[in-house]
Amino acid sequence: MILRCTKKLLTLIGPRQLIDRPPDGEDWYANLLWLSGRKCLLLTHAATLFTVFEADVRAADLRDPGRLVTGLISRELRREELPADTFGSPDPAAVGLAKTADRSVLGCMNDMAFMCETVTTRSGGLAITDIADLNQTLRRNINSARGYQPPIELTAERLRATR
Template sequence: MILRCTKKVLDLLDTSPLRLTESRPTDEDWYMNLLWLDRQKCLLLTHAGTLFSLVVAGAHKADLRSIGRYAVRAIETELRSEGLPSDILGPLDPDRVVLAKTASRSVLGFMNDIALHLRYQISAAGGLGHSDISTLNQRLRRTLHNYGGTYAYPIDRVLERQQPMTRI
């Protein structure tokens, strides 16, 4: 699994450029950004091909020492919450997570849009302490977005992968 991190995340992880992979971007990559929401570090993860996203509130630098385990656990938790198999978006092996720089301005723009939605919803709820993160995550995946010229819900893009291929 390739985890494409913003500069903010790479700085938080104290990652040397020598430890980053130079692989070509694919729709199977995951992107991670650091957000400050209600004065707490939060991590936003987004799957490049489907825009399936999740936010993890209250991230601590110590938790991120094993970034592969942290990211995979968060992704698996959210996939389970949607009743989806953990491998629907590709294999999730915490020991095989490779870090890379971000490579898609489209995905980053989408993530900036998500951050704006999160800030609004958290403010409307009275702060992060009054927000239900599970509900926020489900809403993220049920917000209509244009990606590649097609409007779709991220959860529907994921469900399309679950449909068996039929031959005509």
């Protein structure tokens, strides 16, 4: 798995060997958000825009980004009642870091970040926001970058095509 990180996230993670490969639909993108003064992580699959939001990420959590990311993705796949291998093998040791490379994915992530901020503000703050509900909302939001199909539907189509 290639995890394409924004510069601010790479800075927080610290010096690492980065993979230099052209972007691929199987890549995951990661961005660091600050909501209510707290570090949050936003992950998005390039092809489907399946998104995972996690609040209260600590710098220590990012020392092993593979373990953190695969754990979060696995948790959200379980919540959606999808197979653990929907996006390939969830092997933390197989996660490589790279710089972001697809502006359309980044644009979608910016929209999702704004949605996260809006939802948490309207609910009265990050501390009382239902994060599971927010994640489900993100995956059911349509986006023009993928033909106005919700990420959860694109993920289901992907499963049908590979099974």
